[in-house]
Amino acid sequence: MQKTGMYQNHMKDTNNNCNKSLLCDHKEKLFQAIKRIKHEVDQCREAERETYIDSVEVENRFDDLEREIKAEFQNLHRFLDEEECREYDRLRRERQKQVKQLKEREKKIVEQGRDLDKAIMVLNSKLTEEDSPKLLKVSD
Template identity: 70%
Template sequence: MKLMNVTRLRKMPLWTHWRSRFEEIEHEIRAEFQNLHRFLDEEEETDLERLRKERDKRVKILKEREKKFAMQSRDLEKAIETLNCKLREDDSPKLLKEIKELLKRCEVNFIRPPPIDSEILSGQFVGPIQYRIWKHMKTSLYPNISTLTFDPEMAHPHLTFSAERTSVTFEEDKVQPNENPDERNPNRFHFYYCVMGSEAFTHGRHYWEVEVKGKTAWRVGVARVDIPRGEMDSSSTLNGLWTLSLRNGSIMACTHPKPTKVLSYTLPIRIGIFLDCDKEEVSFYNAVTMTPLFSFYMGTVLVPLYPYYNPCDTDEGKNCAPLSIFHPSL
């Protein structure tokens, strides 16, 4: 915990501190929903403005048609009046001779206006409006959905990856190259069956999901870049690991000095991980229902943080399903 937070706690009762934190979180929730309301209000106004422009465009076309009709009607009335005046004159041979010329002079070219689309279809303006707005909303989602892969250079030698480096399995019989311990890759894990992600985080907020369906054991979360690659005296928060694990049918938060059992009515098939570097927190969710599972306060971390994965061993053939990075289709 930061020094200033410790000092603040010493000066105020615990309940006063809690109340202050609840108020801060309430303010944050309201701010996030205000951003969503603002986004929806802007989208609504954009759609209504598009509707108004289409309405004004059609009204303008109708007014122009009416204006042309009126002008041609006046020309036609004038021609009719001219003909009537001439016809009221005496029926003389001179009138008969001039009738052809008169008709030609009074001729009115009536131009039929082009047809217009009189139908106004709601699909042009409404349609699948919720889906359309959701697609627009994707560009403003925060945090960004991180598109991650595994880093084989950090992986335990018994781990095998898919071609896309998004799926990992443990293979106990995997043939290993002869490697001199003195020449061992210092980034590679050689005790725990784990691997880190290919992307490091130092600031901002990030979210990713891990598919754990069909597995009887796994461990996922966040780790410091400098965690030991060999055996640790404690593979918990003490050594820079903030993880959840599944063992013997129970989900455990790997806290120090002992693990904390996570209450979950059903075992998740996919785990969501939310890393907030600025607030120094990492939280876990059932990614299908987005139900919170557990949150860690990390404290100040001065080195990069990496996604951490451990598919665990095969558990006598019961844990052969892969551990996979799931990329949500938004």
């Protein structure tokens, strides 16, 4: 039985060595897996950091564009307001010019009307003169 005991002890040692060897292999594989996962975690963190930086840059670019658009429209509004004022001034000057011309024309027409009224009065007075034959002699 001692031989059997030795054989059994030898078998236990061999099984323990196999188990230890398998355990070491598994541990090594787990360490490698952990190492790969840590590397992927690092890559994820780097990608997250880069994505954050990109998102901040995109937000800043859009903020800049928004400011540029706002400034452009403010310039356009200012330009249009100035143009509107110039057009109103031009219109006012043109109105004044035309009204002045029409008033001068009206004044001349009134003067012509007075002159014509005077001419009618002169002619009527000549017609009413007692000496109508004189009028005929003068006009011949």
